[in-house]
Amino acid sequence: MSADGRSARRTAADIASAVAAGEESAAAVLDAHLAVIESREPDLHAFVSVLGDEARERAAAIDRSVAAGEPVGPLAGVPVALKDNLCTLGLATTCSSKILEGWRPPYDATVVRRLADAGAVIIGKTNMDEFAMGSSTENSSSGPTRNPHDTAKVPGGSSGGSAAAVAAGFAPLGLGSDTGGSIRQPAAFCGVVGMKPTYGAVSRYGLVAFASSLDQIGPFATTVADAALLLEVIGGHDPADSTSLDGPAPAARSRLGEGVDGLRVGLCAQLLTGAAPDVAARVHEAAEALAVAGARVEEVSIPEFDYGLSAYYLLAPAEASSNLARYDGVRYGLRVDAPDAAAMNRATRTAGFGAEVKRRIMLGTYALSAGYYDAYYGQAQRVRTLVVEAFARAYADHDVLLGATAPTTAFAIGSKADDPLAMYLSDLFTIPSNLAGHPAISVPFGTGDDGLPVGVQVLAPALAEPLLFAVAAALEVATPQEETVP
Amino acid sequence: MSTTLGDDWEMVIGLEVHCELLTATKLFCGCRNAFGDEPNTNVCPVCLGLPGSLPVLNTGAVERAMAIGTALGCEIRPSSFHRKNYFYPDQPKDYQISQYDEPINTGGRLELPDGSVVGITRAHLEEDTGKTLHVGEGGRIHAADHSLVDYNRAGVPLVEIVSEPEIRTAAQARAYVAELRAVLVATGASDGRMEEGSMRVDANVSVRPAGNEVMGTRCEIKNLNSLRSLTRAIEYEADRQVALLDAGGTIDQETRHWDEEAGRTSTMRSKEEANDYRYFPEPDLVPLAPGAEWIERVAAGIGPLPAERRLALAALFDGGPTPAQRDQILAVVDLGLDPLLRSATDAGVPATLALARTANEVATDTDAALRLERTSFATLLGLEANGTLSATQTKAVLAVLLERGGGDPGGIAAELGFESLSSGSLAATVADIVAAHPDEWARFVEGDKKMTGFFVGAVMKATGGNANGKAVTAELARLAAP
Numbered sequence A: 001m002s003a004d005g006r007s008a009r010r011t012a013a014d015i016a017s018a019v020a021a022g023e024e025s026a027a028a029v030l031d032a033h034l035a036v037i038e039s040r041e042p043d044l045h046a047f048v049s050v051l052g053d054e055a056r057e058r059a060a061a062i063d064r065s066v067a068a069g070e071p072v073g074p075l076a077g078v079p080v081a082l083k084d085n086l087c088t089l090g091l092a093t094t095c096s097s098k099i100l101e102g103w104r105p106p107y108d109a110t111v112v113r114r115l116a117d118a119g120a121v122i123i124g125k126t127n128m129d130e131f132a133m134g135s136s137t138e139n140s141s142s143g144p145t146r147n148p149h150d151t152a153k154v155p156g157g158s159s160g161g162s163a164a165a166v167a168a169g170f171a172p173l174g175l176g177s178d179t180g181g182s183i184r185q186p187a188a189f190c191g192v193v194g195m196k197p198t199y200g201a202v203s204r205y206g207l208v209a210f211a212s213s214l215d216q217i218g219p220f221a222t223t224v225a226d227a228a229l230l231l232e233v234i235g236g237h238d239p240a241d242s243t244s245l246d247g248p249a250p251a252a253r254s255r256l257g258e259g260v261d262g263l264r265v266g267l268c269a270q271l272l273t274g275a276a277p278d279v280a281a282r283v284h285e286a287a288e289a290l291a292v293a294g295a296r297v298e299e300v301s302i303p304e305f306d307y308g309l310s311a312y313y314l315l316a317p318a319e320a321s322s323n324l325a326r327y328d329g330v331r332y333g334l335r336v337d338a339p340d341a342a343a344m345n346r347a348t349r350t351a352g353f354g355a356e357v358k359r360r361i362m363l364g365t366y367a368l369s370a371g372y373y374d375a376y377y378g379q380a381q382r383v384r385t386l387v388v389e390a391f392a393r394a395y396a397d398h399d400v401l402l403g404a405t406a407p408t409t410a411f412a413i414g415s416k417a418d419d420p421l422a423m424y425l426s427d428l429f430t431i432p433s434n435l436a437g438h439p440a441i442s443v444p445f446g447t448g449d450d451g452l453p454v455g456v457q458v459l460a461p462a463l464a465e466p467l468l469f470a471v472a473a474a475l476e477v478a479t480p481q482e483e484t485v486p
Numbered sequence B: 001m002s003t004t005l006g007d008d009w010e011m012v013i014g015l016e017v018h019c020e021l022l023t024a025t026k027l028f029c030g031c032r033n034a035f036g037d038e039p040n041t042n043v044c045p046v047c048l049g050l051p052g053s054l055p056v057l058n059t060g061a062v063e064r065a066m067a068i069g070t071a072l073g074c075e076i077r078p079s080s081f082h083r084k085n086y087f088y089p090d091q092p093k094d095y096q097i098s099q100y101d102e103p104i105n106t107g108g109r110l111e112l113p114d115g116s117v118v119g120i121t122r123a124h125l126e127e128d129t130g131k132t133l134h135v136g137e138g139g140r141i142h143a144a145d146h147s148l149v150d151y152n153r154a155g156v157p158l159v160e161i162v163s164e165p166e167i168r169t170a171a172q173a174r175a176y177v178a179e180l181r182a183v184l185v186a187t188g189a190s191d192g193r194m195e196e197g198s199m200r201v202d203a204n205v206s207v208r209p210a211g212n213e214v215m216g217t218r219c220e221i222k223n224l225n226s227l228r229s230l231t232r233a234i235e236y237e238a239d240r241q242v243a244l245l246d247a248g249g250t251i252d253q254e255t256r257h258w259d260e261e262a263g264r265t266s267t268m269r270s271k272e273e274a275n276d277y278r279y280f281p282e283p284d285l286v287p288l289a290p291g292a293e294w295i296e297r298v299a300a301g302i303g304p305l306p307a308e309r310r311l312a313l314a315a316l317f318d319g320g321p322t323p324a325q326r327d328q329i330l331a332v333v334d335l336g337l338d339p340l341l342r343s344a345t346d347a348g349v350p351a352t353l354a355l356a357r358t359a360n361e362v363a364t365d366t367d368a369a370l371r372l373e374r375t376s377f378a379t380l381l382g383l384e385a386n387g388t389l390s391a392t393q394t395k396a397v398l399a400v401l402l403e404r405g406g407g408d409p410g411g412i413a414a415e416l417g418f419e420s421l422s423s424g425s426l427a428a429t430v431a432d433i434v435a436a437h438p439d440e441w442a443r444f445v446e447g448d449k450k451m452t453g454f455f456v457g458a459v460m461k462a463t464g465g466n467a468n469g470k471a472v473t474a475e476l477a478r479l480a481a482p
């Protein structure tokens, strides 16, 4: 790795303090990262678009502010990779779908504005499964993203582009969205930290909706502290999102150094069921490491979690079938002409959506249909309530829960593309937190038998981000080997 | 056309009235809520349904919905929003955010001026759609070259008021909508302008043999946007159904379109073609639970309702108003002109005169009437009442006042040349006419009442109608006095 490459692997916190102090220019930081992108992006395809020119302007503006002695934010000059379902003013936002071809949002997502206010430099829009539907970043209109640790493997998904970008050193920070595990699972596959905040902790305004009651934007980083820093920047109440929680961003870094002494950790059996032996072994080692650090680790069984996957695959498609109705060819994006509006609408959607999106729209439409609503959507909502109640019982005796993030390490590109059910199962362990609206984080913890990263997942109650990051930081310290640099 | 139902059949009518709320901004965004602006100028990412945009509920709209519920005696309840899913180009998100199983207002009643009462099932909040304009071939959808969509109306707040199926005649349906309109205007929630589409009515109509308790199969007639259309469409539809049933046929439950020109309804879509709206809870909004304090504050801000205002006007008439005056009072309150009338009676103008001028002259131009300075109107009627101006002169001055929105009635009378009819010149005119008709004058002096009319008519003729009849009579009496 070149000198520039080493510069690119520094933490966001280091970069921001060097830039703010005038020790290093934002332009130089950016160039170092663009150089890494230039060398490895052709193999990985982490980005839908690299925003070199816009980023250079932005970096120059930050350098001018530093030179003028003006205050710069906590992410001054830090490159950030943005999932391409986050709206960027005047810059293509595709959700990796043909149907949004040519659409340039007339506004920035709230998180994008907060990044800008913090001095961050958006370096590119990252590849994803179309409309965030998928677990491998193979369902993209521009082709799959590859895992930086092994380009024959998927990076996970749907935020696979952001996970791969951070893992490959394209940017120290990334943003993704997590509806059923779409941040945590790719973080695990790519060996980076990925975190889903409490529902409502981060504004969804400007996040192109997949399943509104489950979607949440969250950070990718190479360290737990960087992930916490990024959450503090993007979080906090936003009047433009009615589901946004009152109050400021979670004080994610407030307990980082506290350790886990005396904490009650529940090692959850359902978050290991069906996990590959090497993955399960790493989780047990993580539990042991926490115990060594002073936590009281106990096994806990939450049988309700087993029903989460089925409920999720009714609720999320149901909401998606409605959220994606607006892609009708009338106002923006792709339009396939036809003699009348209804025919144009059909032709546009037929041509514009990929197979997985169509599958979920049909599933969701069916689940909401008259006569089936109660048996499917209604039943799934009841299961969701059961999962929430089960969490509450578990948290009566435990401060956090521990389990695997995904059942396996990264799988081969193409190996599950024709088997949607097998693909859906890779979200088994991440879905409960989405159903409950709770925060959860995936921390790299060693590797599997194949040498690929394993992610350990920590789950915490709503708004317990400081605690969640404290436990994650303890795991980070206890990681059994040097982080593998792909 | 009047209904031919006769005594054998009975109509069962339920009405759904969509009312646009008079808010400054739309239901879920900050865009202006205004009628008649340039197309697609009052739009933003939210009301265009752009990807990533989210709705934020306008509390002003909630308050107006609560005001409507209060005025209709509804229970104001914790409520929530659902999505009603259907594809249409003027529906930006291809779903409408509406209230479904938890509406904000339930279970009210509306008493009509004839004393009948119609139950209100619910009055809920929802957003309006944009407007589609089909261009070419007379604007009909199937022959249009292309269509244009104006999203200015998309996201405008609506309250849909659903009546119980308790209306029994087209006339009662008309009275219900007229009274509802007056109530909506009184609460300040709506401008009630049916012609601008700020009130639109769907009518559910069925017929059944008189005395039968079982409901017949109903048809829904969509988008009736005047009281005249409402009456005609209901009567046509009831007749159509009776004719079908009399001929041994059956009614298909369907949605029908009213063709105002042709004067008939026709099938829009059958029950089989009806949309499955796939309602489900709107995940982008949180439930709404107005507290008692908020509900009370909204209720306290509602002015007197039409029924109360009609009673107040009726009380101005000694011995009560005549049936014709009752109709005038109804019209004046419907149009919201009773404060203007009251300004005149408060200034001492007789109620009969104030009502006549308000109902006959002022009501012809409601917009101008609502702008008219009340003091100008009161002063003018005072001049008529005391004989300074004739009825004809008063009407002429009133026309100018309406045009200008107000002004000094005396000054306007002078502008119009009416000062020549001050009492002095009137006396001279009367004296001239008396001198010219000695025989008739002799009969007048002997008490022949018919001669009063003769002389008043002659003076009117001589002054081109600008004399005040009462003043002429008084002058005649003065001359005849010994």
Ligand SMILES: [Zn+2]
Binding pocket: B026, B029, B030, B031, B042, B043, B044, B045, B046, B047, B048, B155
């Ligand atoms: Zn708007």
